Amino acid sequence: MTYRTPRRAALLLAALVPAAVVAGLALGRADAPKGAALPVNPRVLEAEKQRVAVIEKVKPAVVALFAPGFTNGGSGVLISPDGFALTNFHVVAATGPVFKSGLPDGKLYDSVLVGLDKVGDVALVKLLPKKEGDKFPFAPLGDSDKVQAGDWSLAMGNPFLLATDFTPTVTFGLVSGTHRYQYPAGTLLEYTDCIQIDTSINPGNSGGPLFNMNGELIGINGRGSFEKRGRVNSGVGYAISINQIKNFMGQLRSGLDTDHASLGASVESESEEGALSKVIVKSIIECDARRRGLDVGDQLWSFAGRPVTTVNQYKNVLGLYPKGWRVPIEYRRELENKSVEKKQALVRLMGVQRQELEDKTNAPKPPPGPAAPQRPVPDSPAKKLYEAKAGFANFYFNKQERDRLLGELRKYGGDFTKVQGDWDLSTSGRLYAGGNKGKFIAADLAVKDKGAKDGKNDRVVALLDGLDYSLEPLNQNEKDTAFKDPPESGGLLTAFYHYRQLLAFGMKGGEISHGGTEPLYLPPAPGSTGRVDYAQQRIETEVLRTRFAGIDGKWYFSTKDGSRGQLLAFEVTPERDEDPCEVYLSDYQKVEDKMLPQRIEVRQGDKTYAVLTAKTWKLSPAK
């Protein structure tokens, strides 16, 4: 609900306002009580006082966004002292990437788009302080899962762009429902797990905050059920829940044009009759969920820890996660003897916008979805903070985050730029692939600087359980299987090569971008078959995405203070539709002046390939 001021309506408003004021005054006089004021229940007065106090507290953080020329705009809310603010995608689609924002202090601030979640209708923007280091007021984030139907709420924003001094309009009403699912408007804009309110929201309120009565941000207002009245409040508005936005925050902060997730399977209610029925997998495409064992006819039991009782509930919970995240699922399968087998899996979610399926070539493509109309970026100090690039909302912020994370990697692990030559790793460990149950093996991995047959490029070699492997990653004629060797590892040689590329060459090794935040699930003990409590295995990480020698890699870094920049795991995907080679790194120790992992666990799909313990790391300077 962005709001465009129709010129005629604006004139009309201008004409109406004095009339309204006069009428109001007249009424006031006529109705003024002659005697003493009516007694008012002290609880009512107390409630009013509290409400006013909450409004006063949060008001300074409410943003009024304007498109260049002030013809169009919406609302937003500051969430950090350095000027990051949330709004709707459909608001910034109208303002463009560089625009101005008004705050209730009466000042206009130069502003720039940071990150986008088009499907979820969310955008992150940044206001530039008037003076370097100036702090903005901001709203604390609440917990939208604690919101209940029947709770009071406050919506703030700039409906009909009424406020010329940027003082927000406040409306007060009930939460009418929670965990609501609203079908996509058009093709994408889907509101999942959203908060339904009877608090008035109108065109121009879009992107503005919904607060609980403690003044915590619980949602971003953005949509209403409109029908016969046109696009004005119908008593039914929707806010995107803040908990959903929290999952996307890392992606938004790193300037991504992020995508929502799809499981790759469609589900339906088994029966429409009687009590709540099972939710059954109706069809499934070739995807990670299928590779993890999910099949047509299985009953989806829980998704990311939430029970799945209806199709809407499933869509709600699916909508909470960004593409590429892994979530635990539980499902049930009826066996031939009618017994039911309980199964669980950790599933990698694919995108909604199907970039992963379409983008097989590396050709740059315009971002999918309703793109903002092309127009010149206006001259503004915020223009310096904007860089367009396909797949990104604003590549400038991605570079900032990427360079910071690369810096943290160097700070934690040491400087590898002096060791761009041979890398030799000698290990012993246990092999689980090929039907082995932890067979004791020796494994040596090496990247040979200029070791390829042409004498120019690198060669990766491995001697593993007595077998030799070799890979020339840059050789155009290299066999596909070599990238995935050794068998069942998913591509350990490729992984080792990528590891050296990232550490020793960094930005010179290929393309690197920041990938936002993701949970990493540490693998269960090798060979164990019991139920895994994934919630216990989960670690919050920051992600780098790389493309070295034409192969994608993803790197998970610790976000814990004290171990920031520690590489916890990475994966490489030599074959897009197959499971990647996952490498989990731990037991870091100082080797000379560098931190190196002593325990290396290699996995593909649901299986451990091997767990290796480093005996020697030998990293040499370039020849």
Next chain:
Amino acid sequence: MKLLRVAAAVAVLGLAAGTGRAEESFAQVAEAVNKKLVKLFGAGGIRGLASYGTGVVISRDGYVLTINSHILDTQDLRCHMYDGTRYHCKVVCAEPELDVALVKIGRDKEKIELDEDQFFDVVAAAKRPLAEPGTGILAFSNQFQIATRDEPMSIQRGVIASYGKLYGRLGIFEATYRGDVYVLDAITNNPGAGGGVITTRKGELLGLIGRELRNELTNTWINYAMPFSAKIDVRQPDDKVVTTAILDLVEKKDKYKPVPKAKVEGGGGYTGIVLVPNVVERTPPYVEEVDPNSPAAKAALKPDDLIVYVNGLPVVDINTYHEIMARFRPDTEVKLEIQRGNKLSTVSIKVEKPKGGPKKVAPKKETD
């Protein structure tokens, strides 16, 4: 010991009131009321007509009150209970004059036994004194079909604005129920809200949310609910007036027969004006014929007169003419502005009782 425990409880409550938020949440009320409502699904789904609605459970054996809407006009009426259980339902009885219907959960002979907290005592609700204007209310319904299966109803808040007679219309038709209603400031006039309930802020049952009507006079949408004590006087063909009430349906169930009603063909009545055939989309309302001795004849209307305004309202085509004329009851004086040749003139005619069989009403137009 007992005394002590009471004292402790009081102390705790006191604390809660002292430090708790003054803006109390209605979450518990919402949960309790939601258990007593059903989502109804039936006929509709075409031409902008919703195929969903709301109902309120009023007995342990699964009787449900709702409004007498088009969604009931099907063999395949279904409901979803608060816990997601789905049932077939059937209409037990309906009273168009009250615009209320009674529905039974379950197929024929299917025995339903609900828990104590799954139905309202509608008789007790009807006996309670009417709520005063200014009373805070909560409204519960499945408007816009936001909820299915076990998803809870939408809750809204508002205030009773007034209590009075309903003058509503549905498209160009006069609404059937013209009894007393609560007028609300909550926006309940939405698809699917009809058959929902309003309660006090404590969850006590007050009224049944009505259908999507417009105010006859202002043409604006009315948010209203009928009290459960609602009753209406109906003039029967023999000119006897009988009173029927929502509680009559509740009490008699399948023995309830709709009250036969003397034929009054809506509003409008007879003017004696015969217009040209309504052949094109916007046929101008030219007079074709004037019945002799009719009100129109008395006002000296003539063929080829063009009717331009009715009571100051512009009449752009024949449909609009019928729509406006349908609002007048017999014995009303109506001012017609007519164009004869190049001259405009105003005539006054008195609408009479309709003559003969059912009057043909212009087809229902999409007014929105």
